Amino acid sequence: MAKRIDVSGLSAYYGNFRAIDDISMTVEPRSVTAFIGPSGCGKSTFLRTLNRMHEVTTGGRVEGKVMLDDEDLYGPGVDPVSVRRTIGMVFQRPNPFPTMSIYDNVAAGLRLNGDAKKKDLDEIVERSLKGANLWNEVKDRLNRPGSGLSGGQQQRLCIARAIAVEPQVLLMDEPCSALDPISTLAIEDLIGELKSRFTIVIVTHNMQQAARVSDRTAFFNLAEVGAPGKLIEIDDTERIFSNPSVQATEDYISGRFG
Amino acid sequence: MATETPPATAGPTAPQPVKGANGAKGATRKGDRIFLGLSRGSGITLLVIMAAIAVFLTWRAALAINADEASFLTSFEWDANATPPRFGIAVLAFGTVVSSIIAMVLAVPIAVGIALFISHYAPxxxxxxxxxxxxxxxxxxxIVYGLWGALFLVPHLTGLYEWLDQYLGWTGLFTYEGGAARSLFTVGILLAIMILPIVTNVSREVFRQSPKMQEEAALALGATRWEVIRMSVLPFGRSGVISASMLGLGRALGETMAVATVLSPSFLIKASLLEPGGGTFAQNIAAGFKEAGSMGRDALIASGLVLFVITLLVNGAARLIIARRKEYSGANA
Incomplete structure (x- = not known):
């Protein structure tokens, strides 16, 4: 249930503006890869190219290649909808469907796939909520609206919703930036558990978080405001935080800019 | 009309007034005091106007209803100028409600479709x-709609009428025996076109405000465009569409000139919607007001009061529908 992502020569545009330039990297399966870098360096944009969410934005356009094992995600005839069914995403702010109950939120993706029987659904919902460490808190109120939960619980609900469809990859776009420290800790613990089953990519502004949760870290930077973001280096997290090979990485990590 | 229509989106998301540092002691600064006075005055004015209308309607209506020799609610006749006066609103209530229902059934789905097209599909x-x-x-x-309806719509609808008669005549609702298409059904079609813009515009605004993050949530789960709309846009816009429909219904119930121009009225209720006849409150008032004596006018005012009550009931029902789903309908942001 986890695949390798291989990106080569990828650039992304908003209209005529090139947001990220010529990025190549490999994301290992069953591991956590963190993207760090200053605001505007294109790390979120890059993340959204991995499940073809970038092109949803007006003027959004991508050049280059993204391979999921041996499937080209931008190949001709590839349906972005089916790409997104295999690559799940968790957003910066918790976004459960407010009109749906907790149960329906988790089941939403399965119902889209259309192959859900009621009994299987109960099982998958329970398994997913347990997988997101939320089951014990909500098992008595599965039919209550998801918007009634706390922010941290909502974010775990969103994670449960994403993993319910058993994706190959889980993308997380600053999943803790709207949460308090306790909820953040809960999510970080969860990421540690989930990486045994999924390939996880997480964008974070919090360098300690990257150091805590990730196996590999990629540092993005931009030359100046208005210039496209570039991948500076990607390496084992330990190495990036102790002995990076590029000076700019060390400057950023030690807080000299950014 | 305008007095009892809720703002389209205010219901579930309206911010609660904050009682705090300033509220408790009352406004102390000059600007605050002036503004408080102005806004409070505006609120009171609204209530005074509403009360004045209600008192006027009730008082004149009571005069007429007391003098009425027929049963006001169930009688089919309208001889308000005769002595003793005999009149009832059964035909008018039937015609008003039926033509408005036809208008809603035709207009709301199309309006929602146009609104979605504009907000989510069209470049x-x-x-x-x-x-x-x-x-x-x-x-x-x-009145322009009315002229267009009478001069264009009526002659061109006979084909549709014959088709309806042939395929749906067995229901009894759509039997047609020829003649000009000046029936409640034509009125309904015309009203549908007239309420289309308001329902479309309000729905479009609501759909446009549907939160991006929920749409992205659906997209990221692998939803197609239609599924995104079904999962995040329509549930969010539900109460707004109901409000929009009520605005439209309000207009349809009260529409006067267009109906008066198209319909050939009579004080008979026919089972078939395609047969000429029937009437609506507003059309009957417009048609009868000039020639009415003082009792006749009071009778017309009494019928206006009934229209007023019907509109209130419709709005109340809409609010109930919206309130029942309230905890599910708030945007989570």
Whole structure:
């Protein structure tokens, strides 16, 4: 249930503006890869190219290649909808469907796939909520609206919703930036558990978080405001935080800019 | 009309007034005091106007209803100028409600479709002019709709009438024996066109405000465009669409000139919607007011009071529907 992502020569545009330039990297399966870098360096944009969410934005356009094992995600005839069914995403702010109950939120993706029987659904919902460490808190109120939960619980609900469809990859776009420290800790613990089953990519502004949760870290930077973001280096997290090979990485990590 | 229509989106998301540092002691600064006085005065004015209308209607209506020799609610006749006066609103209530229902059934699905097309499907180049055209439709005076209805719609609808008679005549609702298409059904079609802009515009605004993050949530789960709309846009817009429909219904219930121009009225209720006959409150008032004596006018005012009550009930029902789903309908942001 986890695949390798291989990106080569990828650039992304908003209209005529090139947001990220010529990025190549490999994301290992069953591991956590963190993207760090200053605001505007294109790390979120890059993340959204991995499940073809970038092109949803007006003027959004991508050049280059993204391979999921041996499937080209931008190949001709590839349906972005089916790409997104295999690559799940968790957003910066918790976004459960407010009109749906907790149960329906988790089941939403399965119902889209259309192959859900009621009994299987109960099982998958329970398994997913347990997988997101939320089951014990909500098992008595599965039919209550998801918007009634706390922010941290909502974010775990969103994670449960994403993993319910058993994706190959889980993308997380600053999943803790709207949460308090306790909820953040809960999510970080969860990421540690989930990486045994999924390939996880997480964008974070919090360098300690990257150091805590990730196996590999990629540092993005931009030359100046208005210039496209570039991948500076990607390496084992330990190495990036102790002995990076590029000076700019060390400057950023030690807080000299950014 | 305008007095009892809730703002389209205010219901579930309206911010609660904050009672705090300033509220408790009352406004102390001059600017605050003036503004408080102005806004409070505006609120009171609204209540005074409503009360004045209600008192006027009730008082004149009571005079007429007391003098009425027929049963006011169930009688089919309208001889308010005779002595003793005999009149009832059964036909008017039937005609008003039926033509408005036809208008809603036809207009709301189309309006929601147009609104979704503009807000979520059409490229911006097409969406903007389309929005203008809809606005233009709202700017056409109702008498013009009436003329168009009488001179264009009525002669061109006979084909549709015959078709309905042939395939749906067995229901009893759509039997047609020839003649000009000046029936409640034609009125319903015309009203549908007239309420299309308001329902479309309000729905479009609501759909446009549907939160991006929920749409992205659906997209990221692998939803197609239609599924995104079904999962995040329509549930969010539900109460707004109900409010929009109520605005439209309010207009349909009260529409006067267009109905008066198209319908050939009579004080008979026919089972078939395609047969001429029936009437509506507003049309009957417009048609009868000039020739009415003082009792006749009071009778017409009494019928106006009933229309007023019907509109209130419709709005109340809409609010109930919206309130029942309240905890599910708030945007989570």
């Amino acid at each position: 911006r180049k097409l969406a903007t002019p389309l929005g203008y055209v809809i606005d233009l439709l709202a700017a056409v005076p109702s």
